[in-house]
C-alpha cells in the first residue's frame with residue numbers, strides 16, 4: 433500500500449482536493465490532499481515531511497509535466513487548489529517555524545501590463561515547490577518593487593511582461609532595483625522575452641517556464 437505521503441503527492445499531482453471534489457473523475461469518491469494531510473498529522477508524520485515529501489513532490493511532478501506539455505494550465509490550477517487544501521492544515525507550522533520555506537520571491541507583472549495568467553502560474557508552481565511568494569499583482573511600478581524588497585530582505589525578484597511595449601518598463605524597473613539593491617537577484621519571463629533581451633537589461637536570469645525557475649532558485653539557495 434502506498435504511504436500517506438505518496439498519497440498526498442498523488443493528490444496534488446492529480447489535482448484531487450478532498451473527498452467531495454469531483455475532479456479528476458478517476459479519483460471520484462476517494463479522499464484528497466485535505467483528508468490525507470489530516471491523516472498524516474494524526475499519524476505523527478512531521479509537518480516538514482508532509483510539505484517536502486507530499487506537497488513539493490506532487491507540485492514538482494506537475495511542474496515537469498507542464499514543461500513537457502503533458503498537462504496544461506487547468507491541471508496546474510487544480511494541483512495548486514489541492515495543495516491549498518492541504519496547506520489549510522499546515523499553515524500554523526509555517527508560522528511557528530517548524531516548517532521552513534526554502535526562500536522568498538517577490539513576483540509582479542511590470543508597469544503598464546495587465547497580463548497575469550503566466551505570472552500566477554509561476555507563483556503557484558514556485559510556492560508549491562517550497563518558496564514563499566510575495567505577489568505584487570499587475571501593473572507594478574519600480575517603486576512598488578523597491579518597497580517590497582525593503583520589506584523582504586534577501587528575497588529574489590521575478591518580473592513578467594507580455595507586451596513588447598512593457599518590456600521597456602521591465603528594463604527601467606530592473607535598473608532601479610540594481611541601482612538600489614545590486615545584490616538582489618532578478619529573474620524575468622513572459623512570452624515576448626528571450627535570453628538576449630534579459631541579458632541586455634541586466635536581469636540575472638531568464639526562463640520561459642516555471643519549473644526551470646524552481647531549478648534556478650534551488651541552485652541559488654543550495
Ligand code: B12
Nearest residue numbers: 545546547548549550590591592595596620621622623640
Ligand atoms: C489572455 C490575454 C489577454 C487578457 C489578459 C488576462 C489576464 N488576466 O492575464 C486581456 C484580455 C486582459 C488582454 C489584454 C491585452 N492584450 Co493580451 N493577450 C492574452 C493572450 C491571449 C494570452 C496570454 C496568456 O495568458 N498566455 C498563457 C500564459 C500561461 O503564458 P505566458 O504569460 O507567456 O506565461 C508563461 C511564460 O511566459 C512564463 N512566464 C511568464 N511570466 C513569467 C515571469 C517569470 C519571472 C518567469 C521566470 C516566467 C514567466 O511562464 C508562463 C508559464 O509557462 C495573448 C496571446 C497569446 N496567445 O499568448 C495576448 C497578447 C499577449 N495580448 C496582446 C495585446 C496587444 C493586448 C492588448 C494591448 C489588447 C488591446 N488592444 O487592448 C491588451 C493589453 C492590456 C494591458 N495593458 O496589459 C498581444 C501582445 C502583442 C505584443 N507583442 O505586444 C498578444 C500576444 C496577442 C496578439 N497576438 O496580439 N490580453
